Amino acid sequence: xxxxxxxxxxxxxxxxxxxxxxxxxxxxxxxxxxxxxxxxxxxxxxxxxxxxxxxxxxxxxxxxxxxxxxxxxxxxxxxxxxxxxxxxxxxxxxxxxxxxxxxxxxxxxxxxxxxxxxxxxxxxxxxxxxxxxxxxxxxxxxxxxxxxxxxxxxxxxxxxxxxxxxxxxxxxxxxxxxxxxxxxxxxxxxxxx
Numbered sequence: 001x002x003x004x005x006x007x008x009x010x011x012x013x014x015x016x017x018x019x020x021x022x023x024x025x026x027x028x029x030x031x032x033x034x035x036x037x038x039x040x041x042x043x044x045x046x047x048x049x050x051x052x053x054x055x056x057x058x059x060x061x062x063x064x065x066x067x068x069x070x071x072x073x074x075x076x077x078x079x080x081x082x083x084x085x086x087x088x089x090x091x092x093x094x095x096x097x098x099x100x101x102x103x104x105x106x107x108x109x110x111x112x113x114x115x116x117x118x119x120x121x122x123x124x125x126x127x128x129x130x131x132x133x134x135x136x137x138x139x140x141x142x143x144x145x146x147x148x149x150x151x152x153x154x155x156x157x158x159x160x161x162x163x164x165x166x167x168x169x170x171x172x173x174x175x176x177x178x179x180x181x182x183x184x185x186x187x188x189x190x191x192x193x
Contacts, residue, residue, distance in 0.1 A: 038175060041093050041101070042159070045172035046076040051089070054080070057162060058087030069139040070168060074106035079170035088162030092123055093174060095150045095157055100177040104145040105161060108168030109136040116163045120148065123156030141170075147177060 043053030047062045060082040065071055073079040082088050095101065107116040113136065120130040129151060134144050150157070161169050 041095070041174045041176070042091060042172050045105075046073075046170060047078045047080050048076050050078075051080070054089045054091050056087075057090055057160065058082060058084040060084070060087050060089065066168075068110040070108040070141050074108065074141045074143075074170035076170070079106075079108065079168055081168045082163060082166050085165055086162055088160060088167060089169060090158055090160035093157050093159050095155060096176070097150055097152050097154055100147050100149045101174050102145070102147055102177055103159075103174050104143065105172040106141050106170040107134060107136070107144055107161070107163070108141045108170065109163065110139055110166065112136050112138050114163055114165050114167070116142075116144070116161065116167055118144065119158075119160040119162070121158045121160070122154050123158050124154075129154065129157065141168075143171075 044051075047054075050062050060080055062078050063081050064073065064078050066081065070079075080089055103118070105118070109116070116134045116136070118130070118132040118134070119128065121128050130148055132144075132146065134142065136142055159172075159174065161167070161172065
């Protein structure tokens with residue numbers, strides 16, 4: 001997510017292709033919250049170790065290539081492909097209540113018009129915390145990214161990805177958002193998205 005400041009040019013930098021901070025000509029620092037603890041919470045998010053860490057929902061398998069799009073992994077050497085409508089994968093993740101996490105994954109589909117769902121449920125009660133649906137506009141890989149703040153008293157979630165057809169998933173990631181040290185003398189405009 002970005003911040004729009006009218007009429008101000010920003011010189012900034014990025015890490016891993018994601019905008020992290022910038023300094024505007026008027027002295028305002030504009031930044032996106034990077035992860036303070038770059039610790040990956042998803043086990044085997046690239047499926048390089050098969051389905052280790054994952055529970056298959058419906059039917060599916062880890063593959064290295066396919067005859068239908070997307071034919072190759074988003075990154076690495078393998079990815080997960082569900083082989084049943086509404087199929088997918090899920091994983092239990094330990095989280096900190098009230099903490100914001102950066103979630104991203106590559107969603108691959110064989111045709112446009114398919115719908116991927118990222119479902120986060122309370123690991124203890126089963127209550128739905130988030131149901132984020134992403135429609136495909138093209139065959140191939142789509143990168144989905146968003147921030148999510150864990151509600152109070154929730155310490156584990158079930159992270160589930162599925163598609164209404166035979167979805168493909170790769171590069172699944174969930175990292176805690178943190179703060180960077182900014183001198184008190186600087187004006188800071190934070191991207192709150």
